[in-house]
Amino acid sequence: MHSTKATSAVPQPVHELRRFDEVADELLDVLVEMERRAHEASEHYDTAPWQRENFALDLPGKRELSLVATVSGRPAGFLIASRRPDGTHVHRVATDPRHRRTGVASGLIAAFLARTPGVVTLVCDAGNRPALALYTRAGFRVTGTTPEGKLSLATGATTHR
Ligand SMILES: CC(C)(COP(=O)(O)OP(=O)(O)OC[C@H]1O[C@@H](n2cnc3c(N)ncnc32)[C@H](O)[C@@H]1OP(=O)(O)O)[C@@H](O)C(=O)NCCC(=O)NCCS
Known part of the structure; x- marks a missing residue:
C-alpha cells in the first residue's frame, strides 16, 4: 500500500532574511531599482x-534593524527602520512586484517585530489598501493622522476612532 503526503499545490518561494548592514553596500543599487519598480x-x-541617498542615510539603529528578504540569493523585498525616542519607526516596506502576494512583506514584518521590543510605528497613505491590510494583519492599529493627512499606525495600540 502506498502512503501519500499532502503537498501544497503551488510551491511557495523560500525567503531568506538578511540584516541590512550585511548587504547594504553590495546591494544598494539593486534595492534602489526594486524601489523604483x-x-x-x-x-x-x-x-x-x-534614491540611493535615502537608503544610505545613516539613522540610529538603521543598519542593524532593517532587513532584506532574498529569494534564491536575490533581493525580493526590504524593510527599513530606525530607532526614535518613542520606539522604533518603519520608514519603508516594499516587495519586488514579481514577488508580491508570496508572503515576503509579512515575513519581513513578522521577523522584524519578533526582534524589536517596544512600540513600532509607521505612516501609511489611507488609500494604500494592500499595505493597510498587511499592517493590520501584522497587529498594527491606526493611532491618528499626520499633518500631511496620512495615517499613523502603531503596534500595541487600540483602534483610533
Ligand atoms: C504592500 C506590499 C509591501 C505588500 O507586500 P507583499 O509581499 O505582496 O505582501 P504579502 O504577500 O506578505 O501579503 C501579506 C498580506 O497583506 C495583504 N495584502 C498584500 N497585498 C495585497 C493586495 N494587493 N490587496 C489586498 N491585500 C493585500 C493580504 O492580507 C496578504 O495576505 P494574503 O496574501 O494571505 O491575503 C507590496 O504590495 C508593495 O511593495 N507595495 C508598494 C510599496 C508600499 O506600498 N509599501 C507600503 C508603504 S506604507
Whole structure:
C-alpha cells in the first residue's frame, strides 16, 4: 500500500532574511531599482521613489534593524527602520512586484517585530489598501493622522476612532 503526503499545490518561494548592514553596500543599487519598480507598480506608495541617498542615510539603529528578504540569493523585498525616542519607526516596506502576494512583506514584518521590543510605528497613505491590510494583519492599529493627512499606525495600540 502506498502512503501519500499532502503537498501544497503551488510551491511557495523560500525567503531568506538578511540584516541590512550585511548587504547594504553590495546591494544598494539593486534595492534602489526594486524601489523604483515597486513605486511604478503601486498607487499610494509615496510621491517619489527613494534614491540611493535615502537608503544610505545613516539613522540610529538603521543598519542593524532593517532587513532584506532574498529569494534564491536575490533581493525580493526590504524593510527599513530606525530607532526614535518613542520606539522604533518603519520608514519603508516594499516587495519586488514579481514577488508580491508570496508572503515576503509579512515575513519581513513578522521577523522584524519578533526582534524589536517596544512600540513600532509607521505612516501609511489611507488609500494604500494592500499595505493597510498587511499592517493590520501584522497587529498594527491606526493611532491618528499626520499633518500631511496620512495615517499613523502603531503596534500595541487600540483602534483610533
Ligand atoms: C504592500 C506590499 C509591501 C505588500 O507586500 P507583499 O509581499 O505582496 O505582501 P504579502 O504577500 O506578505 O501579503 C501579506 C498580506 O497583506 C495583504 N495584502 C498584500 N497585498 C495585497 C493586495 N494587493 N490587496 C489586498 N491585500 C493585500 C493580504 O492580507 C496578504 O495576505 P494574503 O496574501 O494571505 O491575503 C507590496 O504590495 C508593495 O511593495 N507595495 C508598494 C510599496 C508600499 O506600498 N509599501 C507600503 C508603504 S506604507
